[in-house]
Amino acid sequence: MDQASAFICQRCKHPLRIDESLADLSAASVDLLLAPLPEESTTTPISEKTGIRSSKQTIFNDIEEDDNELPVSKSNQRSVSSSKNSSGLSRSPNGGISNKESFLPPSESYVVLSRSQVASHSNNNLSPERGPLDGNVDEKKASLSHRIKVANRLFDIMSSRSEIEHPMCYECTEILLDSLKKQLSDASKERDCYIDFLKKVNESVISDSEKISLQKEIQEIKSNESAAIKKLKEIENESNALKKELAALEEEEKELDRLEESYWQEFNDFHIQIQTFQNERDSVNLKYDHDARQLERLQKANVYNDTFCIGIDGLFGTINGFRLGKLPDVQVEWSEINAAWGQTLLLLSTIANKLNFTFQTYRLVPLGSFSRIEKIDGDAKYELYGSGDFTFKTPFLISRFNSAMVAYLNCLQQLGDYAERQDHKLKLPYRIQKDKIDNLSIRYKSDYEIWTKALRNTLTNTKWILAYASSTNHDWSNKQKNIVGSSR
Secondary structure (H helix, E strand, O other): OOHHHOEEOOOOOOEEOOOHHHHOOOHHHHHHHHOOOOHHHOOOOOEOOOEOOOHHHHHHHHHHOOOOOOOOOHHHOOOHHHHHHHHOEEEOOOOOEEEOHHHOOOOOOOOOOOHHHHHHHHHHHOOOOOOHHHHHHHHHHOOHHHHHHHHHHHHHHHHHOOOOOOOOOHHHHHHHHHHHHHHHHHHHHHHHHHHHHHHHHHHOOOOHHHHHHHHHHHHHHHHHHHHHHHHHHHHHHHHHHHHHHHHHHHHHHHHHHHHHHHHHHHHHHHHHHHHHHHHHHHHHHHHHHHHHHHHHHHHHOOHHHHHOOEEEEOOEEEEOOEEEOOEOOEOOOHHHHHHHHHHHHHHHHHHHHHOOOOOOOEEEEOOHHHOEEEEOOOOOEEEOOOOOOOOOOOHHHHHHHHHHHHHHHHHHHHHHHHHHHHOOOOOOOOOEEOOEEOOEEOOOOOOHHHHHHHHHHHHHHHHHHHHHHHHHHHHHHHHHHHHHHHHO
């Protein structure tokens, strides 16, 4: 069996190789290994049956009793529990080895000897002149098993004499030494502190006068203590009264908590009602805003411009796409001209109704393509439409048509003057004088170009009056909007 498989380090549990010199130790080496630290209390065990014997001889004779045992295996390697229980040795309070009652082998008991007695006996037994016993030991040392047992028993004794488990490897030993050095340093510092404190205690011995002063101080402290106890009782009484008051306040607090909970419940219900009302209000406001925007959009919409769209197409004035007039190179059908005059007369009548204006002398009768103008005084009726029968050979028909156009121009002048009086900034672009507008006669003649331009100017003035009427309606809608906004 290899030594490395027989021993392990008791700290890091790594295998150890034991030096062979441990199997052949001198008395001095054994004494050095097994000697306790305090010199005055150095002790060693001795067998009662065989008398006094040295430490080395004790080790070898203990092994002699175990010769019939099996060889050491890995299961018998040293551990913390087996090392102490197998030897039955423990550290005594004075630094020696004590017998642990039931843990000692029945064949051995130990007594305490002084270090000098063991040393002298060891020198006698380990002298150069060896007897038969030494010869037997040397034979057993020759075997590896014997050396392992010797080292094992040696480590048992060394472990039992200190708080350190043996064996240990070199690295663990170095760590242990560092730790012990630190403990030694701490112990030295603690010792120095105790020494300084002892010196201070020895130096602080008081005299009789100081004793008297201290006694007076003690009496004063006792009197203060009595006063403090009395005051403490008063404070305790006051504390009990405060506790009762605190209990009453706690009850009041609980009542207030109940009231607060009820209040918050009512508050939440009321808040829900308010929220519902606000939602309804917001919904109504949204509907109102939508309707107001719709109304504003409708009020801003110019129905007259959409209904009566007046424009210019070259030299022609147009209303709703119908051309009014003729040109030598552009022959416009009388049906289109009649429709244009019907739309123009309807527009003038509509504007007059909107402005609450009443024409003098004439009365407008819009009848589409067969519209006419009547005189208020008399039965005269003038047709505002023509036909294909118009020739210069039929002056009667042309005269009635011209009278109708002149009557329209007169009504347009009356309405234009009224609009200019209402709005001084309004000035019609073309001035009307009897049957002329901008010095162009509105009568139907052979010069189609002059007649067409006069009709175009007539439509232009009509459009200006329409714009005035629309702006008047716009101002009225703004006033209505302001009134509605203020009431809201």
